[in-house]
Amino acid sequence: MKINSIIFYVVLSIICIVMFFFISKKEGFHEDEIFSYGSSNFKYDNVFQAYGEKDYINRTIDSIMKEKNIIYYVNNINEFLEKIDNTKMTEIPIWKTREQAREYMTVQPNEIVSFYSIYYNQSRDVHPPLFYFLVHIVSSIICNQFSKYIIFIINIVAFIICTIVIKKVFEILEKSYLTVPTILLYGLSIGGISTVIFQRMYMLLALFIVYFTYLNINIIVNNFSICKKDRLKLGVTIILGFLTQYYFCIYVLFMCVIMCIIVYKNRGKNEFKRLLWLYIKLAIIGIIIYPACIYHIFFSYRGTTNISNQYSIFSFIELIFKAYNIPFLLGYILLLICIIVSVLILKKKHNVIPIILTITILGFIFITSKISPYLEIRYIMGILPVIAIQFAFMIDYIRLNKKLLVSLLVGILLVKSFYTLTTTSPFYLYRGYNNNIEIAKQNCKLNYIYITDNGYTHIQSLPEFMIYKESLIININRNELKYLQNNIEIRDEKEIIVSINKYMNVEYIINEIVRITNFDNYRMLLNGENDTGNVIYKLTK
Secondary structure, eight states, rough: HHHHHHHHHHHHHHHHHHHHHHHHOOOOOHHHEEEEEHHHSSSOOEEEEEESSOOOHHHHHHHHHHOOOOHHHOOHHHHHHHHHHHHHHTTOOOEEEEEHHHHHHSGGGTTOOHHHHHHHHHHHHHSSSSHHHHHHHHHHHHOOOTHHHHHHHHHHHHHHHHHHHHHHHHTTTTGGGGGHHHHHHHHHHHHHHHHSSSSSSHHHEEEEEEHHHHHHHHHTTTTTTTOOOHHHHHHHHHHHHHTTTTTTHHHHHHHHHHHHHHHHHHHOOHHHHHHHOOOOOHHHHHHOOHHHHHHHHHHHSSEEEEEOOSSHHHHHHHHHHTTTOOOHHHHHHHHHHHHHHHHHHHTOOOOOOHHHHHHHHHHHHHHHHHOOOOGGGGGGGGGHHHHHHHHHHHHHSSSSHHHHHHHHHHHHHHHHHHHHHOOOOOOOOOTTTTHHHHHHHHHTOOOOEESSSSSGGGGGGHHHTSSSEEEEEEEEGGGGGGGGGOOOHHHHHEEEEEEEETOOOHHHHHHHHHHTTOOOOEEEEEEEEEOOOOEEEEOOO
């Protein structure tokens, strides 16, 4: 093994150790992270319902199946929708056991490698299913057990492969000396670490974006000659990336347009037509494999109908600066330098790769800023490794001795990374949630009332639901506090635990619960000042 490869794997090992260190510090979860487990492993629904094993849509479909009137309701869609609405209006929250919570989060012995329910669950959500298939497969290895390391394993493997692809990128360009600085820049950044510890599909997305980039760079290196093997690799990568996250399509769209133009100029009309037809065929294949994508992309609340001017491109560019822990002023200076260097390269007709990456990255950020529902780092996680590659290209444009350049880069990055990781924490650690778990363990024989204002974010607290005797999810916006009055489950109880999110009118709600349930006193167990933000009380008689 060459000395460069040895250094690469040593550095990669150090980065992976850092990743393991931070996942060990992760205490709680974003609701979408819990959703990753539930919608991958629960055969009845994609959300842990407050009103039964299934939600109103599934229950309505079940009743229609029993009536054997499927054709009638298909032809009379308004009656079908009315039936759903009527079912929804009659929903009453029910007590859920700790076993039911565990079943939502884990694979049961009779559900191993059950892919149909995953496909159905995701078709009812707004995401493609590949990531959830992988979560289900890994979860099947440890049946009926929940662990944050299930998705972390998927992410760390994807990260390792991603860095190997980065290594290949620089090898085919005969710039292997840039590999270590690039993986240090990406792997030890707040954004890179957060991508791996965040229990979602964004690390897998980053892998497919990097590999797609590598394939296109390889085509450029081979003088835009696209052989059958290249087409097959492109096809597989695009389909898998598409089935991972729709944001992949944004990146592919920009790079494909640029590549088609360059291929047309360099290889002529026939090669251009073959490449364009390949992309069209892949789009058709993707729709055939997962037809729900049409609704998700064009009509759902996360699709093109969500396009707005809510966020500017600069707000998402600043998220990238945060991901790399770069001060905003310095970040904009570096961005300006990157654009200037790209223009200089274009004028001198040097390597077109930095130009392609610049246009593709900026195009991706612009579209993402217009369709993303929230201003969050996760929406730009997919392009963070490509940005690291692009930064390496820009630095390489500086005419310095290569050994000196690499030595300076590695030294600066190590110092910067050490300072960053000792002064700043990655995102999505949710520190303080262990306090919630400890309270749950101390009161595991008691029932638990969880107050929410919607039908989704309560799943963030599923780890607690798996500990308490039984849990009741109350939606304050649906006037459901009334269901606590004379409730059989708590009528004879001497103690009960109540959790309320701190952004709600906590004092009013807890006093209403005391009044309705006839408990005499309440004592605060947790003030909600940790990352999860729930105020927890114990009510006593």
